[in-house]
Amino acid sequence: MALNIRKISETTRSKVYTEDGYFLGEVEDAIISDNKIYGWKIRVLDPDLSKRGIKGIIAPHQLIKAMGQIWIISRAVYSVKSTSEKEETGSKETKEGTEGETENKVEVEKVE
DSSP, rough: OOOOOOHHHHHTEEEEEEESSSSEEEEEEEEEEEEEEEEEEEEEOOOHHHHOOOOOOEGGGEEEEEEESSSEEEESSSSSEOOOOOHTOOOOOOEOOOOOGGGGGOEEEEEE
């Protein structure tokens, strides 16, 4: 198996999706600490999140599930507010990401 090497400059503008399939935005920059990639700066382009004033997030590198033409980020970076049949009756179901990692979370509304 050949090692696929990409330059950081080639990763900018890659589309970022959550592992649930929501379009979140695009990669803007890498954050490097101690000669290692600490995380990725993601510009939020989702109109629903932009209306709430969320312009971007920092996704730690270990929470990136896949990097290629599109990127997939782990659900630990965000929490998903799910609208299901229960919402029709007036209650909401909420799914939380990994506990203890609230500082990097962004709420994303699921529209069905």
